[in-house]
Amino acid sequence: MDRRKSIKALAVGTISAGVLLDACKSPDKKAEDPKQAAPAQTGIDRHPEEAAHDKALMDRKFFTDHEMATIAILCDIIIPKDDVSGSATDAKVPDFIEFIVKDMPQHQTPMRGGLRWLDVQCMKRFGKSFSDCDSKEQLQVVDDIAYPAKAKPEMQQGVAFFSLMRNLTASGFYTSKIGLEDIGYKGNRPNQWKGVPDDVLKQYNLSYTERELKECI
Amino acid sequence: MGNLQVKVQSKKYDVVIVGSGAGGGMAAYILANAGLKVCLLEAGPMYDPAKNVMQLKWPWESPRRGASTPFRPFGDFDACYGGWEIEGEPYTQKNGTRFDWWRARMLGGRTNHWGRISLRFGPDDFKRKDIDGLSDNWPISYDDIKPFYDRLDKLVGVFGSKENLPNEPDGVFLPPPKPRLHELFIKKSAQQAGVTVIPSRLSILTQKINDERGVCFYCNQCARGCTVYADFSSSSCLVNPAVKTGNVDVIPNAMAREVITSSSDGRATAVSYVNKDDMQEYQVNGRVIMLAASACESARLLLNSKSPRHPNGLANSSNVVGKYLHDSTGAAMGGILPQLYGRKRYNEDGVGGMHIYSPWWLDNKKLDFPRGYHIEYWGGMGMSSYGFGWGIEGSNGKHPVNGKQKEAGGYGKSLKEDYRYFYGAGVGMAGRGEAIAREDNYCEIDPAVVDRYGIPVLRFHYKWSEHEIKQAKHMKETFKEIMHGMGAIITWGDDNASNDYGLEAPGRIIHEAGTVRMGNDPKRSALNKYNQAHDCKNLFVVDGGPFVSQADKNITWTIMALSMRASEYVVDELKKQNL
Numbered sequence: 001m002d003r004r005k006s007i008k009a010l011a012v013g014t015i016s017a018g019v020l021l022d023a024c025k026s027p028d029k030k031a032e033d034p035k036q037a038a039p040a041q042t043g044i045d046r047h048p049e050e051a052a053h054d055k056a057l058m059d060r061k062f063f064t065d066h067e068m069a070t071i072a073i074l075c076d077i078i079i080p081k082d083d084v085s086g087s088a089t090d091a092k093v094p095d096f097i098e099f100i101v102k103d104m105p106q107h108q109t110p111m112r113g114g115l116r117w118l119d120v121q122c123m124k125r126f127g128k129s130f131s132d133c134d135s136k137e138q139l140q141v142v143d144d145i146a147y148p149a150k151a152k153p154e155m156q157q158g159v160a161f162f163s164l165m166r167n168l169t170a171s172g173f174y175t176s177k178i179g180l181e182d183i184g185y186k187g188n189r190p191n192q193w194k195g196v197p198d199d200v201l202k203q204y205n206l207s208y209t210e211r212e213l214k215e216c217i
Numbered sequence: 218m219g220n221l222q223v224k225v226q227s228k229k230y231d232v233v234i235v236g237s238g239a240g241g242g243m244a245a246y247i248l249a250n251a252g253l254k255v256c257l258l259e260a261g262p263m264y265d266p267a268k269n270v271m272q273l274k275w276p277w278e279s280p281r282r283g284a285s286t287p288f289r290p291f292g293d294f295d296a297c298y299g300g301w302e303i304e305g306e307p308y309t310q311k312n313g314t315r316f317d318w319w320r321a322r323m324l325g326g327r328t329n330h331w332g333r334i335s336l337r338f339g340p341d342d343f344k345r346k347d348i349d350g351l352s353d354n355w356p357i358s359y360d361d362i363k364p365f366y367d368r369l370d371k372l373v374g375v376f377g378s379k380e381n382l383p384n385e386p387d388g389v390f391l392p393p394p395k396p397r398l399h400e401l402f403i404k405k406s407a408q409q410a411g412v413t414v415i416p417s418r419l420s421i422l423t424q425k426i427n428d429e430r431g432v433c434f435y436c437n438q439c440a441r442g443c444t445v446y447a448d449f450s451s452s453s454c455l456v457n458p459a460v461k462t463g464n465v466d467v468i469p470n471a472m473a474r475e476v477i478t479s480s481s482d483g484r485a486t487a488v489s490y491v492n493k494d495d496m497q498e499y500q501v502n503g504r505v506i507m508l509a510a511s512a513c514e515s516a517r518l519l520l521n522s523k524s525p526r527h528p529n530g531l532a533n534s535s536n537v538v539g540k541y542l543h544d545s546t547g548a549a550m551g552g553i554l555p556q557l558y559g560r561k562r563y564n565e566d567g568v569g570g571m572h573i574y575s576p577w578w579l580d581n582k583k584l585d586f587p588r589g590y591h592i593e594y595w596g597g598m599g600m601s602s603y604g605f606g607w608g609i610e611g612s613n614g615k616h617p618v619n620g621k622q623k624e625a626g627g628y629g630k631s632l633k634e635d636y637r638y639f640y641g642a643g644v645g646m647a648g649r650g651e652a653i654a655r656e657d658n659y660c661e662i663d664p665a666v667v668d669r670y671g672i673p674v675l676r677f678h679y680k681w682s683e684h685e686i687k688q689a690k691h692m693k694e695t696f697k698e699i700m701h702g703m704g705a706i707i708t709w710g711d712d713n714a715s716n717d718y719g720l721e722a723p724g725r726i727i728h729e730a731g732t733v734r735m736g737n738d739p740k741r742s743a744l745n746k747y748n749q750a751h752d753c754k755n756l757f758v759v760d761g762g763p764f765v766s767q768a769d770k771n772i773t774w775t776i777m778a779l780s781m782r783a784s785e786y787v788v789d790e791l792k793k794q795n796l
Contacts, residue, residue: 043278044270044271044274044278044279044293044294045269045270045271047262047288047298049288050286050288050289053286053288054280057280058280077628077629078628078629078632079628079629079632079633080629080630080633082630082633084633084637085633096280096282099280099281100281100284100603103280103281103284103286104281104284142628146626146627146628147624147625147626147627148610148625148626149614149624149625149626150624159626162626163610163626166609166610166626166628166632167606167607167608167609170605170606170607170609170636171282171603171604171605171606171607172282174601174605174606174636175276175277175282175283175601175602175603175605176276176277177275177277179601180275180276180600180601182633182637183601183636183637183640184562184598184637184640185562185598185599185600185601186562186563186564186565186598187436187437187564187565187566187598187599187600188273188275188436188438188566188600189273189436189564190434190435190436191434191435191436191564191566192434192435193394193395193435193564193566193567193568194395195394195395195396196395196396196397196398196401197561197563199561200398200560200561200563203561204398204401204402204556206398206401206402206405208395208396211378212395212396215378215392215393216392216393216394216395216416217376217391217392217393217394217395217423217424
C-alpha cells in the first residue's frame with residue numbers, strides 16, 4: 001500500500017479528510033488548528049460485553065444533584081478559565097467525574113465522604129453547605145485543604161479529598177479537547193518523524209551523529 | 218441442554234492449528250502457501266484493526282479517557298482483548314506462590330498490542346548451560362535458525378542498525394527512526410556509564426515492503442492496532458494473507474478442549490473444541506495437529522489430553538509438560554528531566570515504542586548473577602489519558618515553576634501553569650531480563666477446578682530465585698546511574714531488598730515460555746528440535762512452550778522463526794509421507 005492509499009484508507013471512518021490532508025502538507029509547522037472536525041464515526045472499538053458494561057454504567061446515577069453542584073464549583077476552583085484555555089466545567093469535567101466514580105468504585109466513598117466532610121466543615125464555619133457559601137467563604141476552606149505540606153493536622157482528611165478532586169479534575173480536563181490544546185500536544189495525526197527540530201537541538205546543545213543522519217529514516 | 222453431541226466437521230484438513238498468534242499465524246501462513254488445507258482455531262473473535270479502529274482516536278472518545286478495564290487491562294484504547302482475569306476462566310495458585318497469567322482472546326492474540334520488539338536470539342542464548350552450567354542447552358544452535366530469521370525479517374519487516382555485537386545478531390533491517398529528545402539525553406548518559414545504546418529493533422515498517430501493508434506514519438499507537446498494517450500483528454500480516462490463499466478456514470470463538478488421539482497407534486487425529494457462540498461441542502480432524510495457544514495454554518491442552526496410550530497427558534512421557542516455566546524479569550524506574558520543563562511543543566509521537574534501547578552489555582562472569590537483561594526507555598510529550606498529572610502535589614512544591622517557588626498542591630491559574638510547565642518532562646526505563654528455567658516453576662492441572670466449559674484449569678507454582686533478584690538489583694543500580702548522569706530526578710522505582718528491587722510478579726511481563734520444552738532426550742523434553750512431540754510424531758507445538766530458555770530478548774521473533782522452520786518440516790514430512 002503506498003502512503004497516499006494508506007492515508008486514504010485511514011480517512012474513511014476516522015477523522016475528516018480535510019484535517020488529514022493539512023497534517024500531511026505541513027508536518028513541521030505548528031498545528032494549524034488542533035480543534036478536530038467531528039470524526040465521521042465516533043465510538044471506539046467495543047466488544048458486545050464492553051458496550052453492555054459501559055451502557056449499564058451510563059444508565060446508573062451515583063451522585064446527587066447537590067453533590068454534582070459541589071463538584072462543579074470545586075472543579076472550576078481547581079481549573080478555572082485563564083487566558084490560555086477555558087474552565088473545567090467548559091470541558092465538562094463534572095460529567096467525566098460522574099462517570100469515573102461509577103467505573104472505578106474505589107473512588108466512591110472517598111468522593112462522597114469528602115464532599116460531605118467539606119459541607120460539614122462549611123456548616124461549622126458559616127452555617128451553610130459549601131455550595132451555598134459565597135466565593136470568599138469557599139476559598140477560605142479550600143485554602144486550608146489545598147496545600148498538603150502546610151495544612152493543619154485536623155484538616156488532613158480534607159487534604160486527601162481535595163488532592164483526589166485535583167487529580168480527577170486534571171484527568172478530566174487534560175483529556176478533553178480544551179485541555180489537550182492547552183497542554184500543547186501536537187501529535188495523534190499522520191506524521192513524518194524527522195527527528196528533534198533543529199532549534200530544539202541547538203537549545204540543548206545536542207546533535208545527531210553522522211551515522212544517525214546517514215542511516216535513520 | 219438437550220442432546221449434547223459432538224459435531225464432527227466433515228471437512229478433513231491437512232493441519233489443524235490451535236491459536237492464531239505469532240506461532241499459529243506463521244504456521245497458517247507457511248502451510249497455506251505450500252498448498253495445504255488448514256483449519257485455524259482461535260479462542261477469541263475475529264479482529265481487523267482497519268475495522269476495529271482505535272488508532273487516531275482522541276482521549277475524550279473513551280468515557281474513562283483510556284483508563285484500563287478488566288476487558289482491556291492495558292487501557293481502553295488497547296487493541297488486545299482479554300487479560301489477567303477472564304470471566305468463567307479461572308486459574309489457581311499453589312503453596313502461596315503467585316503467577317499472573319495473561320490470556321489474549323482474539324485473532325492474532327497478543328501480537329495485536331505487543332511492543333514490536335523484534336530481537337533475534339544470539340549464539341550464546343542457545344548454549345547457556347555450556348556457559349554458566351544452569352538449566353539446559355537448546356537442541357539447536359543459532360546457525361540452525363539463522364536462515365529463518367533472515368526470511369522472517371524480509372517477510373514481516375523490522376527496522377534496526379548493523380552493530381556487529383557478538384550476541385545481538387544483526388538482521389535484514391529497514392532504516393530506524395532518529396532518537397527523540399529524551400532519548401538523546403539517555404543515550405549520552407548511558408554511554409558515559411558504559412552502557413551500550415543502539416537503535417531499537419522493532420517490527421514497524423519505516424519503508425514499504427509489499428503492496429499489502431502501509432508504511433508507518435508515526436502516531437505512536439502500535440498498541441492500538443494499525444489501520445494500515447504498518448506494524449506486525451499476526452492477524453494483519455500472517456493470517457489475512459494465509460486466508461487469501463483460499464486454503465485456510467478460521468474458526469473464531471473456538472475454545473479447544475483436548476487433542477483426540479487414536480487408540481490404536483496414539484497418533485493425534487483431531488481437536489475437540491467448544492463453539493462459544495452456540496456452546497456446542499465440535500471436533501475437527503487433521504493429519505497433523507499444531508498447538509500454538511500460548512505456552513501455558515498449550516501445556517494445559519496436552520495435560521488434559523489423557524488417554525490409555527498417553528496416560529500422563531499427550532506428549533508427556535517425560536513428565537516435563539507444564540514445567541520449566543519462565544517469564545522475563547522486569548523492574549523499572551522513572552522520574553523527571555528538569556531540563557525539559559516548559560519545553561517547546563512539537564509532534565514527538567514517533568513509532569509506537571522506543572527509538573533506542575540497550576542490549577545486554579556486560580560479562581556475567583564478573584557479576585553475581587548469571588544472565589543478562591536489555592533496557593527499554595520511554596518519555597516525552599505523549600497524548601493525555603486518565604491519570605494525567607496525577608499527584609502533581611508531589612512535584613510542584615519541590616521545583617520552582619517558571620522561576621517561582623510555589624507551595625505544593627494548590628489550585629487555579631497557578632495550577633494550570635504547573636501542568637503546562639511539567640508536561641513532557643517525564644522519563645523512565647525498564648529492564649527485561651532472562652530468568653533461569655527451573656523444574657519447580659511450573660503449571661499443572663488443578664485437580665478440583667474446571668472453567669465454564671468444563672475444561673480443567675491450570676494451577677501455578679512459581680518463585681523467583683536469588684539470581685533474578687540480584688539481576689533486578691543490578692537493573693536499579695544501572696538506572697540510578699543513568700538517571701543521575703543526565704540530571705534526572707528519580708520519582709519512583711528506587712527500590713531495595715525489601716520489595717526485591719521492584720522485581721515484577723511472575724507472569725507480569727507476559728513472556729512466559731518453557732512449558733513444552735524441546736530437547737534431544739525424550740526423557741527430559743517433550744519435543745524434538747523440530748518442535749515435534751517425541752511421543753506423537755504428528756503433533757507439534759509452535760508457541761513459547763518449546764523454549765528451553767528465553768534469553769535477554771523478547772521471544773516473539775524466535776517463536777515465528779521456529780514456527781516457520783517447524784511448518785516447513787511438516788510440509789516436507791507430509792510430502793515424504795512420514796506423518
